[in-house]
Amino acid sequence: MNSSNKGSSRTLARISPQKAKTFLTGLANLENLESAARRFVLHYGAVFRDELPTSLIYNWAIRGEEEGVVDLSEDQRMWKYWLVPLRDAIRFLWTRDLRTKQWGIFRILEKFFARGDRGLAVGPVTDDVECFWGNSLGLVTPCERIFMQLMQHTSVCGNSACPAPYFFAQRRSQKYCSEECAAPAQREFKRKWWSEHGPKWRASRAAAQKQRRRRITRKSRKMQRHTA
Numbered sequence: 001m002n003s004s005n006k007g008s009s010r011t012l013a014r015i016s017p018q019k020a021k022t023f024l025t026g027l028a029n030l031e032n033l034e035s036a037a038r039r040f041v042l043h044y045g046a047v048f049r050d051e052l053p054t055s056l057i058y059n060w061a062i063r064g065e066e067e068g069v070v071d072l073s074e075d076q077r078m079w080k081y082w083l084v085p086l087r088d089a090i091r092f093l094w095t096r097d098l099r100t101k102q103w104g105i106f107r108i109l110e111k112f113f114a115r116g117d118r119g120l121a122v123g124p125v126t127d128d129v130e131c132f133w134g135n136s137l138g139l140v141t142p143c144e145r146i147f148m149q150l151m152q153h154t155s156v157c158g159n160s161a162c163p164a165p166y167f168f169a170q171r172r173s174q175k176y177c178s179e180e181c182a183a184p185a186q187r188e189f190k191r192k193w194w195s196e197h198g199p200k201w202r203a204s205r206a207a208a209q210k211q212r213r214r215r216i217t218r219k220s221r222k223m224q225r226h227t228a
């Protein structure tokens with residue numbers, strides 16, 4: 001395995017927390033379609049290509065496909081054996097507590113990015129799978145930076161018809177990803193409120209109007225008397 005640190009350090013400067021969040025929501029909301037995966041790779045490939053554990057992915061593909069592995073292109077292997085399982089790992093962590101997320105981020109970096117430190121391969125038995133890029137962790141990579149953002153307020157949209165339900169919430173109480181997704185629930189809330197409180201509200205408004213009208217008539221009569 002080789003690592004291209006030059007490429008990584010180039011992208012490093014460009015990964016803002018906002019960009020990392022867009023990457024993560026794009027990945028979590030990724031549909032089970034080859035076209036969707038193609039679009040994602042087209043958009044974000046430059047961010048993660050340098051960190052792909054290519055030979056490890058090939059290994060997984062051989063184990064999964066056996067002789068059929070030759071029918072898959074390199075991109076197809078990557079989608080099926082890396083991108084989709086990575087998405088599922090993210091979806092799993094999306095609704096979990098901080099401790100599980102912390103643990104999960106470490107697992108993601110180890111499993112999907114082959115990050116690790118050979119110094120930890122100790123003991124009398126060392127033939128367990130230790131597929132790491134280098135001998136040590138090295139510098140923080142763009143993908144490490146991206147996955148750390150999972151520690152933020154990840155949330156799932158309360159609208160069951162939402163086309164992209166995985167989102168980052170601005171507030172803890174935020175239930176919907178957007179105004180559009182919140183609208184049906186707001187309408188339903190208003191409808192319920194009206195059916196429960198509407199008659200009472202209308203009656204009290206009618207009474208208030210009647211009182212106001214009475215006051216106005218009394219006032220105008222008084223004025224008529226004054227001018228007469």
Ligand SMILES: [Zn+2]
Nearest residue numbers: 157162177181
């Ligand atoms: Zn939504």
